[in-house]
Amino acid sequence: MKIAVIDDYQRVAQGMADWSVLSGCEVDFFHQTLRAPDELVARLASYDVIVAMRERTRFPRDILQALPALRLLVTTGMVNRSIDLAAARERGIVVCGTPWAEDATVELTWALILGLAHAVPQEDASLRAGRWQSALGTSLAGKTLGVVGLGTIGGKVARIGQAFGMRVIAYSPHLTQERADTVGATAVGKQALFAESDVVSVHMILSDATRAMVGADEIGHMKGSAFLVNTARGPLVDEAALASALRERRIAGAALDVYSHEPIDPAHPLLHAPNTILTPHIGYVTHEVYRAWYGAVVEDILAYRAGQPIRRIEIAPLPRSP
Secondary structure (H helix, E strand, O other): OEEEEOOOOOOOHHHOOOHHHOOOOEEEEOOOOOOOHHHHHHHHOOOOEEEEOOOOOOEOHHHHHOOOOOOEEEEOOOOOOOEOHHHHHHOOOEEEOOOOOOHHHHHHHHHHHHHHHOOHHHHHHHHHOOOOOOOOOOOOOOOEEEEEOOOHHHHHHHHHHHHOOOEEEEEOOOOOHHHHHOOOOEEOOHHHHHHHOOEEEEOOOOOOOOOOOEOHHHHHOOOOOOEEEEOOOHHHEOHHHHHHHHHOOOOOEEEEOOOOOOOOOOOOHHHHOOOEEEOOOOOOOOHHHHHHHHHHHHHHHHHHHOOOOOOEOOOOOOOOOO
8 A cells, every 4th residue: 555645844744653553555755735736646646545734735526536546535634625525435535534633723823913912023023133122012901802703713712812801702604692602702793893803813614605704895894903813714814905904004913824825925915014924824733733633644544454444524514613
């Protein structure tokens, strides 16, 4: 059995699990993402098993049809919208996942919020340039946190906001006050959330219904002193509208960990927008998460070899907040 572990950006996957238990298997690790379909197929055509790191590489129908040897596709996490599950099922390809780990994303969300509020990147650069105290920060106590998407991650972000003494409001298309009560938040309408929040943090699942749900209109309702944070999925936010608002100083700043196309294009306007903190989709990139995920990947492969696949992903789940 030939196994391809793809999109190992940091060259760490080999050390994150005991791959030696896959006796008789050839395991290859690839560190560069290939966007061109013909190049991707040429690389992976001979592999029986492909291990995908989240949604870094897409597996639509045409790609799956061009991989004749593929029998098992393992993704980290239990949701991967870059895989055409119907096409995989038609071709007899088993798709398995791993347990999810959301705490690292919650932690990064608050690192970005605090970095914006206290101007950490600017002060760091200023200090290194020989200056002392060049900006004024913003205290979060008494401010309003708006959480867009009150699922597992959004709920934890909301609870932490209360620990900072913030008023917490929340919105999602089907949010009830009963659900909001479980994390001490107040359910509000979409326009009210953007108009009232001092910090807007986005935590929705990406679907056709939520794509670009934070657009020019929503950003236009934000306070001039407000911050926008997105650690969910890039296409949830209209990046052109956000870049324009930042350049024109219509909002105070933004922090993003996710982008419509990843890795981000070096010419992307957000890279040159003021008052931003930009990270390369690291909300799940920790030692602990990688060890858990790659360890579970090995378990998935062993179970498949034994004829008893575990953590199978049979159908695409309905869109919901993460």
